Amino acid sequence: MIRAHTIRLNPTPEQANLFRQAAGTARFCYNWGLRAIKDALDRGEKLPHARALRDEFKRIRAAAYPWTFQVGKSAIEGAFVNLGQAVTNFFASRRGRRKGKRVGFPTFKSRRRGYGSFYVANDRLTVDGHTLTVSKVGHLNMTEALRFTGKILGATIRYQAGWWWISIQVELDHTPPTHTGPAIGVDLGIKSLAVTSEGEVVENQTHLKAALRTVKRLQRSVNRKVKGSANRRKAVLKLATAHFRVACQRKDVLHKLTTDLVQRASLVGIEDLNVAGMRKNHCLAQAISDGGFAEFRRQLDDKAPAAGSQVVAIGRFYPSSKTCNHCGQVNADLTLAMREWDCPNPDCRAHLDRDLNAARNIRDEAVRLAGV
């Protein structure tokens, strides 16, 4: 099982300089390879393989680009691996073999979109507590210790929102425990973030609203500044930082929820919502809307195996809200505005809370699908 931990770094100005250099070299190699691919396709030739391009680059490197020797070689290797992956993703997406949204043809990386990132192979870094050692860069401070124990597979160092970060991939030597918890269904809410079949309500995060107001204010501030001016550049950095904060806050809310769920439940039942359709739905809770559902699902799938838990998504068209959890009668008249309702079945007449009832139906349907 592979897990990644992203940690903020505190490089010295000299080290930050080396990072910029490595990221710049990685960007150069990526663009060099992409140019070679585009030229080959324009000439009607076969698509060159990223590995062949890397070898070609290595051959001409000493004569044509001697400055690329200043950075660790894994930054260059990683750039060609990323390029190969981007090309593969594009063709897989075009053939419809890739889940999710369609991927465009790789584009050139621009310095204008930030310093970027570069790869560090596992033989070029060591981790000891809060200290990270990278070859050619030296020791540097990490704001927290690596969360996982296991074999380090590699790492990516990137610049984002004014900070340098390292994402370390670790292969866990971990046998998942047998989970003894109950099955729990989750209904992602409109008023609240989520309601579970156990009756817990996870409230909507109000601080997110405040942060989003800040983003809007900073966006207006950027729009007022003259294009290309120093003031605009400063405002853009502030806006990027605010965007990053919102993304972190959203993820944090979801991380707390998903960790709690996989620890408590042996089976987590969720709705397999149409992610694209969700994005259009402004009624959903702030942390879930704007693609947050995909993140929620990703986190659950990521964490469940380690906890010995199982995630089951029920069908998109299963009427989880409209079905009475006591007798199974479907109430076709239920509208979105009805937060509570009475079962129309004369033999049942159960008084139901909309979200709790939906969460229980999701749980039961997930248990049925899992066949446990």
Ligand SMILES: [Zn+2]
């Ligand atoms: Zn009923």
